[in-house]
Amino acid sequence: MDMGEEKEVVSLGTLSKKMDDFAKARDWEKYHSPRNLLLAMVGEVGELSEIFQWRGEVERGLPDWKEEDKVHLGEELSDVLLYLVRLSDVCGVDLGKAALRKLELNAIKYPAPKQTDHCAALRKLELNAIKYPAPKQTDHCVGEHSSDNTKLTEDN
Numbered sequence: 001m002d003m004g005e006e007k008e009v010v011s012l013g014t015l016s017k018k019m020d021d022f023a024k025a026r027d028w029e030k031y032h033s034p035r036n037l038l039l040a041m042v043g044e045v046g047e048l049s050e051i052f053q054w055r056g057e058v059e060r061g062l063p064d065w066k067e068e069d070k071v072h073l074g075e076e077l078s079d080v081l082l083y084l085v086r087l088s089d090v091c092g093v094d095l096g097k098a099a100l101r102k103l104e105l106n107a108i109k110y111p112a113p114k115q116t117d118h119c120a121a122l123r124k125l126e127l128n129a130i131k132y133p134a135p136k137q138t139d140h141c142v143g144e145h146s147s148d149n150t151k152l153t154e155d156n
């Protein structure tokens with residue numbers, strides 16, 4: 001890399017905003033429903049798959065591919081990403097946050113080999129706590145002053 005050349009960092013938020021601007025400018029928000037976006041994304045996954053179809057296994061880095069094929073690959077990968085980002089946005093899911101949480105879950109579920117077996121129970125507890133978080137309790141939820149008049153006892 002050239003010393004003066006800065007590698008551009010593109011955030012999911014930037015892509016999400018640009019997709020929103022793109023849809024608004026064309027009055028296409030009405031078409032960008034969750035279901036439509038999901039189907040559009042799956043269609044693009046199909047187009048992405050076509051690039052690899054019948055080639056057999058390919059080497060990492062795609063050293064034998066023509067430049068134009070790599071450009072085409074970048075376009076199809078982008079279509080999938082853009083629809084995924086847009087789908088997350090219209091569903092109200094913070095994709096970056098959700099992906100980081102999922103990475104944490106994956107690391108607990110599939111620990112690196114150096115961890116010993118006696119960590120297994122602890123790992124399982126951590127996994128469960130992330131997967132099934134306790135509901136947030138406020139003072140007025142508990143006891144006699146509960147809004148639905150349910151008095152909580154030790155038995156509950």
Ligand SMILES: Nc1ccn([C@H]2C[C@H](O)[C@@H](COP(=O)(O)OP(=O)(O)OP(=O)(O)O)O2)c(=O)n1
Nearest residue numbers: 019022023028031044047076078079080082083
């Ligand atoms: N209603 C639409 C249609 C398109 N796009 C955007 C998101 C994708 O990045 C790209 C998809 O465009 P096309 O449907 O034209 O698909 P391709 O670019 O893959 O063209 P083709 O299917 O002809 O190869 O355009 C969008 O946001 N909303």
